[in-house]
Amino acid sequence: MPPSCPASGSRVPGAARGDRRHRRTNYARGMSSGAGRLDVARVRGLFPGLSDGFVHADGPGGTLVPESVVRAVSQAMRVPIANRGGVFPSSARAEQLVSGARSAVADLVGGVPAGVVLGPNVTSLTYAVARALAKHWRAGDEIVVSRLDHDANVRPWLQVADRLGLVVRWAEVDIETGELPDWQYDELLTNRTRLVAVTAASNAIGTCPDVAAITRRAHQVGALVFVDAAHAAPHLLLDLEQLGADFLAVSAYKWCGPHVGAVVADPGLWEELWPDKLLPASDRVPDRFEPGTPPFELYAGVAAAVDHFAALCPESTGTRRQRLVTAMAAVGRYEGELFDRLDTALRRMPHLHVLGEPWPRTPTLSFTVSGMRPRQVAGELARRGICAWDGDFFARELFDAIGVNEAGGAVRLGLMHYNTAEEVERLVECIDDLR
Numbered sequence: 001m002p003p004s005c006p007a008s009g010s011r012v013p014g015a016a017r018g019d020r021r022h023r024r025t026n027y028a029r030g031m032s033s034g035a036g037r038l039d040v041a042r043v044r045g046l047f048p049g050l051s052d053g054f055v056h057a058d059g060p061g062g063t064l065v066p067e068s069v070v071r072a073v074s075q076a077m078r079v080p081i082a083n084r085g086g087v088f089p090s091s092a093r094a095e096q097l098v099s100g101a102r103s104a105v106a107d108l109v110g111g112v113p114a115g116v117v118l119g120p121n122v123t124s125l126t127y128a129v130a131r132a133l134a135k136h137w138r139a140g141d142e143i144v145v146s147r148l149d150h151d152a153n154v155r156p157w158l159q160v161a162d163r164l165g166l167v168v169r170w171a172e173v174d175i176e177t178g179e180l181p182d183w184q185y186d187e188l189l190t191n192r193t194r195l196v197a198v199t200a201a202s203n204a205i206g207t208c209p210d211v212a213a214i215t216r217r218a219h220q221v222g223a224l225v226f227v228d229a230a231h232a233a234p235h236l237l238l239d240l241e242q243l244g245a246d247f248l249a250v251s252a253y254k255w256c257g258p259h260v261g262a263v264v265a266d267p268g269l270w271e272e273l274w275p276d277k278l279l280p281a282s283d284r285v286p287d288r289f290e291p292g293t294p295p296f297e298l299y300a301g302v303a304a305a306v307d308h309f310a311a312l313c314p315e316s317t318g319t320r321r322q323r324l325v326t327a328m329a330a331v332g333r334y335e336g337e338l339f340d341r342l343d344t345a346l347r348r349m350p351h352l353h354v355l356g357e358p359w360p361r362t363p364t365l366s367f368t369v370s371g372m373r374p375r376q377v378a379g380e381l382a383r384r385g386i387c388a389w390d391g392d393f394f395a396r397e398l399f400d401a402i403g404v405n406e407a408g409g410a411v412r413l414g415l416m417h418y419n420t421a422e423e424v425e426r427l428v429e430c431i432d433d434l435r
């Protein structure tokens with residue numbers, strides 16, 4: 001079989017491996033703090049979708065949904081819901097669903113409900129924020145995007161830059177390690193930098209950049225930071241303040257909820273921005289960023305999904321946010337152990353090339369197999385009862401930099417809190433079988 005390994009070598013001059021020694025990612029912090037244990041047998045019983053017998057290693061593309069979320073959505077549709085703004089009970093119910101979703105997302109990310117803008121998904125919301133911010137920018141202003149990001153946190157900014165004549169600077173990935181070194185921002189930021197767009201975790205290779213270190217540097221020059229936490233959210237505790245994110249984007253279908261996105265910011269920051277909007281629609285924050293009639297029933301599912309995570313350690317007490325702190329620490333520990341087994345076993349296989357290095361990351365990896373195209377590998381895995389994505393996962397810039405796109409990208413495996421050690425064994429056996 002001819003090899004299909006990616007090119008190696010760093011795109012970041014001087015990216016020293018030793019730099020990583022003292023670095024602890026948010027994920028690592030999640031793994032080492034807090035009490036509580038995940039009872040995976042109990043957790044699996046909550047997910048009707050697991051009864052199909054497949055190993056669902058496709059979570060980074062969208063997770064399974066617990067029964068509680070299904071029930072919340074259908075319950076919301078069983079009772080009358082009108083639109084918002086009326087003086088009758090079914091309109092009040094719609095209002096409650098909106099505020100319930102805002103509170104839940106605020107708890108998930110350590111924000112406040114008044115700063116939660118809901119919308120169809122991260123991509124559309126990022127475009128909306130980019131358009132609103134662009135009204136304040138002039139030709140010659142600068143933005144910094146990263147080669148690690150999903151295209152949803154790259155293209156909207158590049159397209160605005162193109163329209164306005166902004167200068168675009170790129171934060172590069174060390175393609176051997178998969179790391180996005182934060183020190184390079186010292187050279188990328190200037191007093192004309194208006195925005196830094198960066199991911200909290202790569203949906204392709206799991207890398208968790210040191211977002212707090214990046215935001216600190218960005219704020220020193222007065223730039224805003226838009227953090228894409230779509231992939232990070234089901235794996236690590238998000239904390240708007242600790243990350244220093246001005247905007248933080250999440251998508252509920254990545255954390256066991258329905259297809260709804262959210263961007264969270266300080267309400268005061270939203271106050272400074274104006275989207276294009278209809279005249280009769282509310283001018284209030286955050287409502288003015290939410291055009292049209294929202295999917296109220298799905299909002300019930302958003303709140304139920306956050307409740308699902310908050311209840312993962314049934315013995316934990318306190319507010320929902322406090323229970324989330326305990327739960328996400330337990331999730332981090334559990335997923336970390338499972339992922340170590342998977343990662344270690346795959347790296348021993350001579351016919352495999354795992355992209356990046358195994359320092360702390362979300363439980364997500366991408367690999368190529370000698371002599372097989374990723375689509376073929378995914379097909380073989382599907383025949384063996386494994387759901388795994390192939391392609392570039394919209395991490396187009398990263399996979400172009402690594403050099404795997406010409407060969408069809410890579411195969412991605414992502415573990416979630418509902419995956420088991422037995423499933424990891426099955427994954428390892430099936431992949432070994434491709435030899």
Ligand SMILES: Cc1ncc(COP(=O)(O)O)c(C=O)c1O
Binds near residue numbers: 123
């Ligand atoms: C890291 C990351 N960012 C952004 C997105 C886009 O999210 P959405 O599908 O909500 O637009 C995804 C989806 O795969 C993602 O994984």
